[in-house]
Amino acid sequence: MKTVLAGMMLLVATLLYAELDWVDYDTARSSAEKEGKIIMVMLSQEGCDACWYMEEVVFEDDNVAAEIAMDFIPVYFDIKADDIPEKFTYIGTPTFYFLTAEGKKIERLNGAVNVKDFTTLMRDVKASVKKR
Amino acid sequence: MKYIIFLTALTGVLLSAMPSFLMPDEAFKPVITKKNDTTYEIRIDLGNDIYVYEDRLNIKDLDPDDGIDLHVKKLSTAVKHDSDMVYVTPPLFEVTFSGSGSAKAIKILLEYQGCSEQGLCYNPMEKEFTIDVDATMLQSTTAAAGGASDPRSESDEIAAIFKDGSIVAVLAAFFGFGLFLALTPCVFPMIPILSSIIVSQGENMSAKRGFFLSLIYVLAMAMAYTIAGILAGLFGSNIQAALQDPVVLTLFALVFVALAVSMFGFFEIGIPQSWQTRISKYSGKAGEQGGVVGVAIMGFLSALIVGPCIAPPLAGALIYIGQTGDALLGGAALFVMSLGMGVPLLIIGTGAGKFMPRPGGGMTTVTKVFGVMMLGIAIWMLSRIIPEALSMFLWAVLLIVSAVYMGVLEPLKEGTRSFNALFKGLGVVMLLYGVALIYGALTGAGNPLNPLEHHANRAALSVSQQNSGSADIHFITVRSLQELESELAKAKGKRVLVDFYADWCTSCKELEHVTFKDPDVVEKMGTFVLIQADVTDNGEQEKALMKAYNVFGPPAILFFDESGILLQGKTIVGYKDPKEFLGLLNAI
Numbered sequence: 001m002k003t004v005l006a007g008m009m010l011l012v013a014t015l016l017y018a019e020l021d022w023v024d025y026d027t028a029r030s031s032a033e034k035e036g037k038i039i040m041v042m043l044s045q046e047g048c049d050a051c052w053y054m055e056e057v058v059f060e061d062d063n064v065a066a067e068i069a070m071d072f073i074p075v076y077f078d079i080k081a082d083d084i085p086e087k088f089t090y091i092g093t094p095t096f097y098f099l100t101a102e103g104k105k106i107e108r109l110n111g112a113v114n115v116k117d118f119t120t121l122m123r124d125v126k127a128s129v130k131k132r
Numbered sequence: 133m134k135y136i137i138f139l140t141a142l143t144g145v146l147l148s149a150m151p152s153f154l155m156p157d158e159a160f161k162p163v164i165t166k167k168n169d170t171t172y173e174i175r176i177d178l179g180n181d182i183y184v185y186e187d188r189l190n191i192k193d194l195d196p197d198d199g200i201d202l203h204v205k206k207l208s209t210a211v212k213h214d215s216d217m218v219y220v221t222p223p224l225f226e227v228t229f230s231g232s233g234s235a236k237a238i239k240i241l242l243e244y245q246g247c248s249e250q251g252l253c254y255n256p257m258e259k260e261f262t263i264d265v266d267a268t269m270l271q272s273t274t275a276a277a278g279g280a281s282d283p284r285s286e287s288d289e290i291a292a293i294f295k296d297g298s299i300v301a302v303l304a305a306f307f308g309f310g311l312f313l314a315l316t317p318c319v320f321p322m323i324p325i326l327s328s329i330i331v332s333q334g335e336n337m338s339a340k341r342g343f344f345l346s347l348i349y350v351l352a353m354a355m356a357y358t359i360a361g362i363l364a365g366l367f368g369s370n371i372q373a374a375l376q377d378p379v380v381l382t383l384f385a386l387v388f389v390a391l392a393v394s395m396f397g398f399f400e401i402g403i404p405q406s407w408q409t410r411i412s413k414y415s416g417k418a419g420e421q422g423g424v425v426g427v428a429i430m431g432f433l434s435a436l437i438v439g440p441c442i443a444p445p446l447a448g449a450l451i452y453i454g455q456t457g458d459a460l461l462g463g464a465a466l467f468v469m470s471l472g473m474g475v476p477l478l479i480i481g482t483g484a485g486k487f488m489p490r491p492g493g494g495m496t497t498v499t500k501v502f503g504v505m506m507l508g509i510a511i512w513m514l515s516r517i518i519p520e521a522l523s524m525f526l527w528a529v530l531l532i533v534s535a536v537y538m539g540v541l542e543p544l545k546e547g548t549r550s551f552n553a554l555f556k557g558l559g560v561v562m563l564l565y566g567v568a569l570i571y572g573a574l575t576g577a578g579n580p581l582n583p584l585e586h587h588a589n590r591a592a593l594s595v596s597q598q599n600s601g602s603a604d605i606h607f608i609t610v611r612s613l614q615e616l617e618s619e620l621a622k623a624k625g626k627r628v629l630v631d632f633y634a635d636w637c638t639s640c641k642e643l644e645h646v647t648f649k650d651p652d653v654v655e656k657m658g659t660f661v662l663i664q665a666d667v668t669d670n671g672e673q674e675k676a677l678m679k680a681y682n683v684f685g686p687p688a689i690l691f692f693d694e695s696g697i698l699l700q701g702k703t704i705v706g707y708k709d710p711k712e713f714l715g716l717l718n719a720i
Contacts, residue, residue: 047185047245048253049214079255091155092247092254110153112251 310472346481350474352431531566607664650710
């Protein structure tokens with residue numbers, strides 16, 4: 001019963017959220033607190049093949065998009081255009097940070113990964129938050 | 133306990149999901165090396181799986197106003213990666229300084245950006261180089277260029293003369309190259325064309341008029357080279373190759389056949405009467421003027437069709453024009469070079485005017501000889517596009533039929549003069565050679581100069597079979613830049629020889645039939661990975677391939693070192709005999 005329900009919710013979410021709803025970091029912190037979600041920060045830049053892959057392939061995947069919409073608040077930084085908070089260090093793009101509503105780092109991902117690995121990573125991040 | 137299992141699982145997942153990426157300074161290592169006082173090489177060594185975007189790579193002069201100019205030459209080629217052009221092997225650039233500034237230190241900024249194939253793109257990066265340049269060296273580079281410290285190929289040397297020399301020196305050098313070129317087989321086919329034109333001009337031919345006509349011919353030829361050179365430079369396209377198009381070649385072969393037929397007296401080729409009268413309105417002498425125009429047209433056309441041997445001076449000039457866009461100086465140099473090439477033609481033309489027999493009497497024999505030569509030229513042109521066996525067969529037909537006309541099969545008449553005997557003797561030789569050619573064509577020989585090669589090989593094989601037989605060289609064939617890049621990538625760790633080849637290229641065939649058959653050459657070539665870039669089709673991808681490596685036409689042989697970097701000074705352009713070729717191979 002529970003799985004059926006979860007499946008239905010996922011389906012609804014899929015229909016509702018085809019695209020990611022990127023917000024700025026401050027907005028993300030307050031909404032994360034209110035909605036009990038996890039902040040997902042992406043550091044990106046223009047003309048970056050690997051970022052393009054994440055945005056156009058991985059995040060276009062319906063299940064990934066739905067899962068992000070349900071449990072994460074996505075934040076987008078362009079390293080060439082935006083001021084990046086000091087704590088988000090990177091050696092290149094894309095770099096992902098998963099943070100609690102208080103801004104505490106849960107996980108960091110360097111570079112692009114495929115749909116399967118990104119899904120696993122999101123599940124693990126969620127699991128480790130529940131554990132705390 | 134449960135918690136520990138979970139933790140290990142999580143770490144495991146994260147480790148597998150997160151490949152360890154190279155830090156930027158490991159991924160990209162910019163290096164600069166000094167080649168000589170005014171030339172430096174900049175290279176970015178790349179870590180594993182790292183690539184650099186072509187359009188994000190810039191080399192800048194940080195002091196553009198210090199009187200010293202920077203010339204950057206790209207020595208490596210970007211490949212298509214998804215939708216971008218990127219370097220997957222270390223990009224290499226040659227930076228040359230020129231000018232007369234007093235600056236001692238030159239600052240160069242290298243900007244670049246790249247990614248790892250594992251899925252991470254690095255920030256745009258830059259590296260500043262400060263180079264101490266002795267300003268006094270800059271002016272005297274002409275003497276230093278091509279010195280022993282810096283091995284260059286012939287075409288490099290010619291390009292270097294351009295870069296550094298004064299205009300007079302450049303033009304003088306090119307006149308010299310032209311004279312030198314006149315001694316190569318490239319010009320030979322023009323001799324019968326010119327002579328026959330002059331002879332066919334007929335009556336009142338004098339040395340003066342012969343000289344005049346030859347001059348017109350040579351000037352027209354020079355004009356053709358100049359235009360072709362400038363266009364090639366400006367548009368970077370391979371005009372010579374376009375002129376080797378089967379359709380064009382066939383058309384010109386037909387023109388020569390027509391000329392030959394007219395030589396045999398079947399019909400007269402002349403400017404239509406109406407044109408002649410129109411021209412005569414502007415000048416009193418209709419016939420003469422018409423002749424001049426005809427000669428000029430022939431000169432222009434024969435330069436385009438018969439002349440384009442890929443000779444180093446031409447390639448050098450084209451490389452220069454292509455790189456600098458200085459079409460004026462490049463064009464002038466090509467013009468002067470063609471004049472140099474024309475000097476022997478002028479001498480022959482003048483002589484022809486004076487010594488060639490007048491029409492009537494002995495004239496018929498001479499014109500018929502020229503007719504045969506014209507047919508020979510037609511076959512020679514067709515031989516680039518028709519199967520080897522067929523062209524050998526055509527040669528055989530030409531020789532045998534001519535021999536029969538020469539009366540080989542008829543007995544010499546009573547009281548024959550020695551000249552006739554000599555003539556018949558020559559005819560017999562032609563007949564026998566024609567027969568040999570037919571034999572060769574039937575046994576699959578490809579070289580008209582060596583019709584019995586298979587016969588000889590068979591004899592040699594039976595002797596050498598015990599000692600491992602004759603090794604044959606084997607090329608990997610590529611037709612596009614992408615294929616070449618991937619073969620180069622596969623060949624990493626080994627030195628690579630890339631032979632630009634086309635079916636229509638005579639010098640390529642010579643290389644194939646003579647040089648690449650020499651056992652010493654074959655042995656030495658065996659130490660390289662052999663790739664043949666087949667540009668016969670001369671389509672978009674072939675053009676892109678040639679352009680990527682600054683190859684102006686086949687044959688050109690490029691060498692790459694173990695890490696896949698083009699050895700710039702080692703490129704071989706044009707035909708080389710086995711001994712010369714071996715020497716160049718050994719120098720690599």
